[in-house]
Amino acid sequence: MKKQITRVLNGMPTQDGAGVNLTRAIGQPALRNLDPFLMLDEIRSDNPDDYIAGFPAHPHKGFETLSYMIQGSMEHNDSTGGHGLITSGGVQYMTAGKGIIHSETPKQDSGMLFGFQLWLNLPAKDKLQQPKYIDIPKKDIPVLKGTEDTGADATIKVIAGKFNGVGTEGPVVRSDIEAEIYDVTLNKGSLSTNIHTDKRGFIYVYHGKLEINGQVVAAKQIATLGEGEAIDLVALEESGFLLLAGLPINEPIIQYGPFVMNSMSEIDTALRDYQSGNFV
Known part of the structure; x- marks a missing residue:
C-alpha cells in the first residue's frame, strides 16, 4: 500500500538567532510539529547579511538538535565543553537533555x-538525561550512489537508518x-523505497521538483507522510530532498521557545533552572 501524502505545505520565511534569515518547514503555525519531529529549518544564502550574526549562546532542554551542512561552515560551542566545526557534508548532533547552553557561529564572511x-x-523518560554532543564529519556519512546501489540515477547520503536495507547504517x-x-x-x-506504516515523517524538497506517489512537490515545500509503506519518487527535474521518518513518541508536546517538555509545570521548572544558572 502506498504511503499517504497527508499534506503539502510551503516553507515559511522567518528569522531566528541574531537575525538569521531562514525557511521554516516544521515549527511554523501551519505545522507546529510532526511527532517525533519538532522543527526543520533551512538556511541558504550567499549574502552574509542573511547569516553572519549566527545564533549566540542560548538554552535548550528536553530534546535533540541535528545540524546538517550541505555547503559552508558553522562552529558549535556549548556549556558541557563540546566544540566542533561543521563543514560541507558534516553533521552536528546534540542531546540537550536536562539542559544545555550552546552557540552556533558561521565561520565564513x-x-x-x-x-x-x-x-x-x-520521550519523558529521557528528557532529563545528561547533555551530550557529537561531531560527525562528511567522511563518516555513508553514500549510496548510482544504479548499482540504488536502482536509479540517485545519490543518497545516509545520516540515520539504512536506505532500503542496503549498505552501511547512518x-x-x-x-x-x-x-x-x-x-x-x-x-x-524514479526511485522507490518503503517506510514502515507505523512511522510518520516527511519529504522536504530543497531543489527541483518531485512527484511523490503521484503528487507534485516543488522546492521549499514539505510533504507529510501518513500510513502505508511504499513511496515512489519521480524527478520531474533534477531534485534534491530530505526524507525523514520515525516512530511517533505519542506523548504530550509542550513547547516554550527552546524548552520542550510534557507539561507546563515542567516548563516552569526549566525556566527557573535556566534563570538560576542550573543548566550545565
Missing part, C-alpha cells in the same frame, strides 16, 4: 551557507524511534 537544523523530541542512531534521515539527489528517473 562570504559565499554560500546552506544547511538544515532539525529538532527531534525525546552514524546517527535513535533506536527508540527507529529514525531514518536521508539526503537524496535524484538526477532523473
Whole structure:
C-alpha cells in the first residue's frame, strides 16, 4: 500500500538567532510539529547579511538538535565543553537533555551557507538525561550512489537508518524511534523505497521538483507522510530532498521557545533552572 501524502505545505520565511534569515518547514503555525519531529529549518544564502550574526549562546532542554551542512561552515560551542566545526557534508548532533547552553557561529564572511537544523523530541523518560554532543564529519556519512546501489540515477547520503536495507547504517542512531534521515539527489528517473506504516515523517524538497506517489512537490515545500509503506519518487527535474521518518513518541508536546517538555509545570521548572544558572 502506498504511503499517504497527508499534506503539502510551503516553507515559511522567518528569522531566528541574531537575525538569521531562514525557511521554516516544521515549527511554523501551519505545522507546529510532526511527532517525533519538532522543527526543520533551512538556511541558504550567499549574502552574509542573511547569516553572519549566527545564533549566540542560548538554552535548550528536553530534546535533540541535528545540524546538517550541505555547503559552508558553522562552529558549535556549548556549556558541557563540546566544540566542533561543521563543514560541507558534516553533521552536528546534540542531546540537550536536562539542559544545555550552546552557540552556533558561521565561520565564513562570504559565499554560500546552506544547511538544515532539525529538532527531534525525546520521550519523558529521557528528557532529563545528561547533555551530550557529537561531531560527525562528511567522511563518516555513508553514500549510496548510482544504479548499482540504488536502482536509479540517485545519490543518497545516509545520516540515520539504512536506505532500503542496503549498505552501511547512518552514524546517527535513535533506536527508540527507529529514525531514518536521508539526503537524496535524484538526477532523473524514479526511485522507490518503503517506510514502515507505523512511522510518520516527511519529504522536504530543497531543489527541483518531485512527484511523490503521484503528487507534485516543488522546492521549499514539505510533504507529510501518513500510513502505508511504499513511496515512489519521480524527478520531474533534477531534485534534491530530505526524507525523514520515525516512530511517533505519542506523548504530550509542550513547547516554550527552546524548552520542550510534557507539561507546563515542567516548563516552569526549566525556566527557573535556566534563570538560576542550573543548566550545565
